[in-house]
Amino acid sequence: MPELVSIKEMPRDAKIALIKKLGYDSDGKFVLKKGKKHLDKYINEPIRINNMFIYPGSTLIIDNNPLSISAFFEEYGDNAI
């Protein structure tokens, strides 16, 4: 089970560098994938770089909001984190 880490204090540039390593990009505000805004798979909305949840494995990036996080637990189970 991965350790959940808050990246609130991580500078924006470091966040962007990190998601680039994961195969994503950013326009400075949103997470991009292949040049387009990457959409949260649960709510179909763009994900802000300052409000993301990144889960390892097949690398899931979703928006950090209650609807998406609840959907995440339904899909991955209570022991995912």
Added chain:
Amino acid sequence: MQSDCDPVESATKGAVKAGIEWSEEKILQVYQAFKNKKLAFIEDRETIDRIQKQRRKGEWEHFKTYTPYDEEIYILFQTGLTLRELEETEDRKKIDDIIKKIHKRYKTKGIHIAWFAQNGLFSKYVTNILETGATTQQTRDEVKILFGNIDNKVAFISYKSKPKQKVGEIIAKIRVNSPETFIISSVGGAMKACGKIKDEVMQQLSSQYFCEYYESEQKGKKIYFLNRIAEDIT
């Protein structure tokens, strides 16, 4: 001043500290820990901690006991519980943002399921069924019907509701669907209007339904259960 501490070590303590100098090498270290599935990242832990806490509570267990699995309903119920907690923080912006997201993804039905959880209607609804002597399975069946058809089984009264129109809608739904139980619920400033609407509905239904109610003045909630009177077949 920038600190030179190890970002992975910092991260494994639950949060990346401020002031770390993020060299390419350090980003690579964090990335490696992520690739090895040792780390997951989140902007702030508040939402996830709140949801994890709720998922350990008896109310969630109770919900799962009496609700046949349906991913959408489970997600919406969970989100409704979060809305209830946020009510206490009075963070209106956050609450409105979640409601918008629910509506965009799940439409009005989604709002109603979340509202059902937010206002604590579920436990009272299940108790109301169990008190009739229903078995667990019968209760699960009723709950499945409720969530599958919530707009026809529950009326949500808000301060925006127009009483006359609402009474007409409720009567029409009851006449068409003849539910075992119909719920009229209000929150906050709509408690009085809810009572009046219930009175008018009961008057029109005459002897077909009887009413039980739950009230919490502290929480500003009023919930009426209109239970259909069993037909005498003797």
